[in-house]
Amino acid sequence: MKESRSLSPALGAGHVSAPALDMEIIIPAYNEEHRLEATLRALGCHVQQLPLRAALRVIDNGSCDRTAECADRLAAEGLPVTVTGCAPRGKGAAVARGILTSRARWSGFCDADLATPATAIDDALALLDDGWQVVVASRRCPEARVMTRQSVPRRLGGHAFRLLTRPLAGPVTDTQCGFKFFTTAAAQPLFRQMVSTGFIFDVEVLARARALGLSTVEFPVVWDDRQGSTFRLVSDGCRTTRDLWQLYRGQPHRRPGHDSGGM
Ligand SMILES: Nc1nc2c(ncn2[C@@H]2O[C@H](COP(=O)(O)OP(=O)(O)O)[C@@H](O)[C@H]2O)c(=O)[nH]1
Numbered sequence: 001m002k003e004s005r006s007l008s009p010a011l012g013a014g015h016v017s018a019p020a021l022d023m024e025i026i027i028p029a030y031n032e033e034h035r036l037e038a039t040l041r042a043l044g045c046h047v048q049q050l051p052l053r054a055a056l057r058v059i060d061n062g063s064c065d066r067t068a069e070c071a072d073r074l075a076a077e078g079l080p081v082t083v084t085g086c087a088p089r090g091k092g093a094a095v096a097r098g099i100l101t102s103r104a105r106w107s108g109f110c111d112a113d114l115a116t117p118a119t120a121i122d123d124a125l126a127l128l129d130d131g132w133q134v135v136v137a138s139r140r141c142p143e144a145r146v147m148t149r150q151s152v153p154r155r156l157g158g159h160a161f162r163l164l165t166r167p168l169a170g171p172v173t174d175t176q177c178g179f180k181f182f183t184t185a186a187a188q189p190l191f192r193q194m195v196s197t198g199f200i201f202d203v204e205v206l207a208r209a210r211a212l213g214l215s216t217v218e219f220p221v222v223w224d225d226r227q228g229s230t231f232r233l234v235s236d237g238c239r240t241t242r243d244l245w246q247l248y249r250g251q252p253h254r255r256p257g258h259d260s261g262g263m
Pocket residue numbers: 027028029030031032059060061086089090091094110111112113115178228229230231
């Protein structure tokens with residue numbers, strides 16, 4: 001999906017009840033005052049050049065820093081960004097809140113550190129416009145490139161994580177890249193069923209998408225590890241392991257004959 005392509009002319013028109021937006025980009029953010037501004041500028045400027053109505057929405061879990069002020073300041077400058085609060089803690093809870101309250105035709109999330117570049121939106125958009133319901137950025141599928149790698153402990157943890165989650169996530173090569181988009185109408189019933197609120201939520205999303213028979217596709221990204229990760233290897237690692245165990249115990253059942261069409 002590297003070539004640039006024009007979107008279908010009916011974009012944003014012709015729906016039974018027209019969505020308020022074509023695309024909404026949810027940015028889960030917790031204490032992101034240092035990383036958020038550059039991300040919102042890059043994403044905001046990028047979507048303003050696209051031939052559709054797109055907006056950014058920061059979902060903030062009561063950050064103790066100036067995360068919300070940062071987004072408000074950029075909105076005052078004219079960037080298409082709003083902030084929504086979210087009482088339940090965790091990245092998964094924040095993304096679920098964003099998707100469940102979205103009124104856009106397509107919605108998805110992008111991490112506040114912009115480890116995946118804004119241009120990946122074009123690839124995601126082309127796939128959504130082709131009719132895919134779940135569009136997953138991957139650092140591991142052919143043609144993907146990792147410019148700066150994560151630390152060795154993080155990579156080792158990631159390797160174990162992939163082995164442990166494969167039975168749930170199915171053929172997806174990279175569950176944890178913070179960049180996934182959905183046809184909102186297909187994603188909202190899925191997110192209503194979500195249980196995980198932490199970093200494991202990506203795996204649950206993919207498992208539920210398989211169970212619901214949603215068409216899922218991966219696309220390669222150029223990815224750059226960023227300083228300032230909010231993931232703490234020991235505490236979040238332990239929590240993620242516990243959440244994974246719970247996910248296995250309540251594993252969503254796959255509907256026979258409904259595996260993802262793309263993989
Ligand atoms: N709203 C919200 N966002 C979170 C929370 N924890 C992490 N995030 C966001 O999740 C995204 C990914 O986090 P990051 O620190 O980059 O994790 P890493 O890429 O896995 O090292 C960032 O946008 C974080 O701000 C949380 O508790 N609430």
